[in-house]
Amino acid sequence: MPKVNPEPEPTPPSQGRPRSKDAHAAVIEATNALLEQLDYPNISVDKIVLESGVSKRTIYRWWRNKANIILEVISSDDIQEPNTGNLEKDLTQLLTRIFKRVSTDKRAQVIKGLVMDAQYDPEFATQFRDYIHSRRQVCLNILERGQQRGEISTKHDPALIADLFYGAYWYRFLIGHAPLTDAYAKDTVKMILNGIR
Amino acid sequence: MPKVNPEPEPTPPSQGRPRSKDAHAAVIEATNALLEQLDYPNISVDKIVLESGVSKRTIYRWWRNKANIILEVISSDDIQEPNTGNLEKDLTQLLTRIFKRVSTDKRAQVIKGLVMDAQYDPEFATQFRDYIHSRRQVCLNILERGQQRGEISTKHDPALIADLFYGAYWYRFLIGHAPLTDAYAKDTVKMILNGIR
Amino acid sequence: MPKVNPEPEPTPPSQGRPRSKDAHAAVIEATNALLEQLDYPNISVDKIVLESGVSKRTIYRWWRNKANIILEVISSDDIQEPNTGNLEKDLTQLLTRIFKRVSTDKRAQVIKGLVMDAQYDPEFATQFRDYIHSRRQVCLNILERGQQRGEISTKHDPALIADLFYGAYWYRFLIGHAPLTDAYAKDTVKMILNGIR
């Protein structure tokens, strides 16, 4: 489950007017709408206020900043875990899918923005890493199955392998010096597996 | 040569009052000073104006924004290329040095900021990639020497290997889910070389 | 009543945080202070920001520019309407007072600045004319009383007379080719009254 902020959480158990589900939904919906039209830097809390009709005060009561809102929106996207019974196939498929998504889906670009904001906001960085971990788990699961099937030795730390695997992706994704092609996915997986077989 | 912006560059070909070396130097120096005290988001062109005594107009005449100024400052830092005669040693040393630098030198954190700004500023992204390329070249040189010495096969594209190599670094550097330890450097290099030997 | 902007005006009808009286007062006070030290062109919104401690954003929320702020400050100065029961005396007294004020009160010079800004800012020109009208009304009142007392015929349009009256003032005030002396006031009134008796 990739849920990062499954419920608006700090729902106070105590008395007083309870949190409005409407307000929460309106914010999420408005942010979703803005994500279709604007890139990350051009989305602002003010615009979410305008689009959602929810007041700034309310927004800041439940989220620390725009990064948190967007992270929550993004977190609800679900991911599929390839499971073909073959390690190389699984990994290649996973990487290929990621590449395709961030190459075609304009909306996926927003992850860049989240990385940005995580750089100098330690609190958000922690939350963002939770999100990253949930995605990363997919790779770790695949690797574990591979080890169980004996396709790769258990000598190597899956975490390290995952770092190489995702590193290949993030590096090109954020620096943009070369495209995220299917060939790159295939070659990367091959090379990594070669090194640990 | 790691120089990215070796001369203040847009030296106009013809007449007119020449660009002031003093002003240029003052900006660079002021930026350097600010880099010691503040992190990237807290540095602003306004502060550089204040610190340098150079007018805003002049700054914007020569740089598009703070990212450009800081890139120029950072670009002048020079890098050493390990050359021990042994591929694994060279690569490990290179990665270890990078890790040590970004882990200890507060100033190096600024690279995170540059990556940030490159995400949604295509013009700057191009310049930033030039910088990245100049750094990356070090790895490519090492790999080429390794191939010439027959330590690794020439079948594998050095660019791809460099992507894995730097990917391992950038991924942990930007996501921060795990530390950039010497062990991580060693293991990464080993695993990559295993895969291409 | 010489009040032009009796209340901070654009009082929003409905809810939301009300306009800060403190901020408003601080701006007015700061502007008043600046008017003591600087002449019109050397007063800037930036300086009012600095002096008042009120943020730029807030200032621009309530005033279009420095001319509007200063107009509001100036508008609160009240004027006395001479009423001696004699037309010539009233007019002479009015003109003499105006002359004395703009000749001695450094602060009154600021009106020149407002005239300046009104020249090429139609929106402000309208506001400034409201101010002018409120001052001009004093002369019109005096003339009306004179007509009621039969001191001058009712054939002549008071507005026209006021134009001559104030024209004599503004012309020398703005062009500065001759001083605004008591003699000039006396002679002007005499000549105008001669023409309409």
Add this chain to the structure above:
Amino acid sequence: MPKVNPEPEPTPPSQGRPRSKDAHAAVIEATNALLEQLDYPNISVDKIVLESGVSKRTIYRWWRNKANIILEVISSDDIQEPNTGNLEKDLTQLLTRIFKRVSTDKRAQVIKGLVMDAQYDPEFATQFRDYIHSRRQVCLNILERGQQRGEISTKHDPALIADLFYGAYWYRFLIGHAPLTDAYAKDTVKMILNGIR
């Protein structure tokens, strides 16, 4: 002759390269061109530089600022002095012509700008007053002829009459509270003459 700046003046009698007539002419011409398109505040020395091809340095060598340049341009416009043999006719004609000119000729609006700049630039104010005096002389000439013909008594100071006369014009011109109509011209003259006959 209304010439205010008849020659670029400070032509040094000594040796050295003489002032370029071309540069002078180019500035005047460019300013004339700009006056057709832009209003006073939107004309800047920088734009004159651009339009004329004359360097800033050269411009500032010969003029103190944009007000001086424009004053020189404006000063070359010549004026006609009505001389019908009848005082009232002359004055009415003069005022009517002025009103028509400033009401229709967009270019004449620039005088407002000059008045503006004269307010807080004493040195320019002096020059501007010279210009004003040359215009004002027309009225004084007419009045003198009227006195010589015995149309008005010589008791009244022509200067004072001229102040009333031009005051009526400048007041409406600069404050803009009422239009400069023919009727206003006629009534003004009548009222003034009434007072001094």
Add this chain to the structure above:
DNA sequence: AGGTAACCGAGACGGTACGTCTAGTCTTCTA
């Protein structure tokens, strides 16, 4: 014929103001 003083263009420079923008907090009223 040479020297030289003053010119000229191009354009960089410091200074300063402008008006807009965003983030995140605070205040009042209403439900």
Add this chain to the structure above:
DNA sequence: TAGAAGACTAGACGTACCGTCTCGGTTACCT
């Protein structure tokens, strides 16, 4: 006490204009 409305501080942004300056180069006058 939640929420809507919206005012508030702080401070960055990039542009504009002013008047001064620094170049390299060009006259015209005077010896």
